[in-house]
């Protein structure tokens with residue numbers, strides 16, 4: 001029997017009532033068969049400092065990097081701050097973009113899906129385009145479609161932060177299915193290269 005696809009999810013917002021954290025929770029309820037989701041809280045990740053990196057990754061960063069390494073795929077919920085990703089998210093990705101002593105880069109070749117919710121009219125489209133650009137450098141394969149762009153987020157969630165918008169739920173389900181397909185294709189390619 002096929003092993004489950006294990007996904008690590010994280011959101012670039014730290015606030016309790018975050019729509020992006022709520023989007024990760026919604027994803028958990030919409031996972032395709034054979035996929036599991038673990039979420040990682042970025043709050044303990046310190047600000048990037050290359051002097052600190054040179055003397056050893058801090059504990060929270062090491063934990064984050066190991067969770068990424070252990071996952072088959074990533075699911076990232078990005079807010080849009082000033083037409084880009086939040087500093088919280090960029091900072092965490094910067095830590096995960098650095099090689100370890102064995103030259104392993106956690107983000108490299110890691111199948112990834114991105115999504116986002118904003119209170120504005122464009123649903124994080126500009127932040128997501130920046131995120132795609134960041135992942136060019138890290139050589140991270142991304143699901144391209146469907147785009148999960150939740151504009152006017154307060155209308156898409158109820159008071160308990162449950163995703164109630166049916167179109168958004170459909171796009172999110174589609175994104176997770178495409179992420180599963182990307183992982184399966186990558187695993188098949190790796191297996192055929194090993195033969």
Ligand SMILES: Cc1cc2nc3c(=O)[nH]c(=O)nc-3n(C[C@H](O)[C@H](O)[C@H](O)COP(=O)(O)O)c2cc1C
Nearest residue numbers: 013015018019020021079080081082083118119120
């Ligand atoms: C510093 C800052 C910058 C923001 N810039 C944008 C923006 O460029 N575009 C947008 O649609 N919303 C912007 N917003 C509003 C966010 O979309 C809104 O706060 C959203 O709820 C953040 O995501 P969260 O709910 O996951 O925390 C900004 C909010 C903050 C705090």
